[in-house]
Amino acid sequence: MKGVLIDLAPLRASPAFRRLWFGQVVSIFGAQLAFVAVMFQVWDQTHSTAWTGAIGLAQALPLIVLGLFAGAAVDRFERRRFYLVITICQVITATLMASQLLIGSVPVGVLLGLVSMQSALGAASGPAARSILPQLLPRELLAGGIALNRIAFQGAMLVGPAVGGLIVGAWGPSTAYLVDALTFSGVLYGVLGLPVLRVKGEVRPGVRGVADGLAFVVSTPVIRGALVTDLAVTVLSMPISLFPALNAERFGGDPRTLGLFLTAIAVGGVTASVLSGSYTRLPRPGVVMLIGAGSWGIALGLFAFAPTPWIALAFLAVAGAADTVSVVARSTIVQLHTPNELLGRVAAAEQIVGSAGPNLGNVRGGVTAQLTSPFIALISGAALCVAAVITVATTTPGLRDRIAPETSPAND
Template structure:
């Protein structure tokens, strides 16, 4: 019985048909989105042969989220969330259709292509926080952590398999086919969205005032603030991805096979933790789970930096990936349970910003520290700083330690 409870809790999928449809639609569209990322990168490289332009693809995807994310959250808190989510899905699907048309027939300039990517990212910036507001409405309080773990599994599956599938489609039928598949997956997302309940919040103040109200809530809500600060501590202070090439060169001879395994090991740990998520989603003390997960992330990365054997290093990266998934699921559970419905759109938008911006800042921090010292020192100092910051958050936010579902 204990072993059975260790595996991912599929109860929300079995018991809540509306959530099951939403999960399937989001997972399917996640695969399509990953295929589009591969296709856009390939097409931009084919058109320009420039790493500057391929780097601009990431900017086209990230800037709308960073610039409009909080305003999109305010929109989610002012309008019918189901309608907004449907419009966001339709907008993203239309962009995929336009991307397919330009690939097959129009052959537009690269700036226009990036413009389409940016417009699609704008729709995504509104659709993602709208979708997350439905989980507390669809799932019971004690099922929310399990539902978030299932959502995490769908996301990780798309991240792992989507690019590979995109490469296969790209090789056989070309970039246009990837965009067509992406557009079709949005049909599944729409199918999942039509069953959602109408959800019109009490209403946020328009424009910048609504954004300010959301930020004020984050400042005065210790549980939500502590959860988001824990995520920032883990990502900004100890994100390791940018350091992998240097550490591989410093400690393991620059072997490209080792470098590739570094990239995969963190993802493998996340998948394993998701598969065994029953071990932590069924626990009542989600605040402690989050703090332990974030601490384990920092410790594992520091231990990876000290490992002289590549297999031991890979094992520590697997531990880090598992700890990250544990912390992310518990953090999202805490945020959703401590956010009033009227603020849910703005808070989930802020959580999305933290999840996207924190790793980017962390990779920049790691690179700057490594340039001044070494990759090993950057990893160790980042891991130690992460642990210290998490302990400070735990000490200053006793509610996180005491919180029970």
């Protein structure tokens, strides 16, 4: 079992990574509390689905517009100092949201403006955190470190919303914002424990620096193949928008079943993270990624034909596990094949794909279902996903190569 369970060696090997991981665990949990509070407060003040939908827009636009420029800044400046400045700004923004405890609720427009500010800062902190990882861990431990980060995110997704609902119900959304602000102390603890992380080489300013990063992504087959695979999983086959209609058609519209759909995906993801030692130690992460992405599509195709709710939930759990396997392997490929001086920009591109892809996929699914049926939307997306993964596998032979282990960090 030791070789199957999640690899804890990265936590033992690098005190700096251990501190940073702990801080991120705490902060991700706080972010989930804040998200529930924002949703509740916007609905409570407007009773409008248009306004609650605007929350997603407020989060997505800064990430898409600023992400690549933030990634260029990560590569241009000393990374520890840059991450520290961004974290302090996040603390200030979270404190402004928590100040409603004293001044009362702010208008919805102001609240969404603060959400946009946090998202803009997240567009910088995400690439910063990802680009730091290869400078803290040896190559052979990098996949294990990524799996540890993944389980931290999924654990917060499972527990955070429920706790957030309890806090908002008992003390109101402002208390949840206050807890979120306090959790940033964990990130500060982690960032302050980092060594100086200078980047060799120069980054051209502005659009030219961004263009250099995009040129590397496009011209490097394994990086391009990894990101295209992620788009295949998300844009072509994301099923979330189809869940209400499928639940109504197949399982009587029981809201308890609908709620379990998302929980099943998360449970599968957490299980795959706990057992990540079974694949993070393998020498061919590209093959692992392709198998995980293809299994996601196959599991969703089987979900479309599931005759009972429990079988449907089982296939969704398999899909969630496959997605986690694919994400961990993809991030490993990206970080192992990207030079240190480009990590920020490539990590920003990966973050944008990972964040925008699911939203576009849900739009594709919803429109296809409207024009045809939810079943056709789901099964066609699953088939397109598998076809795209096979195409990437056959046209990108580098993804089948072994990763040569090293005993020193991947980047100095």
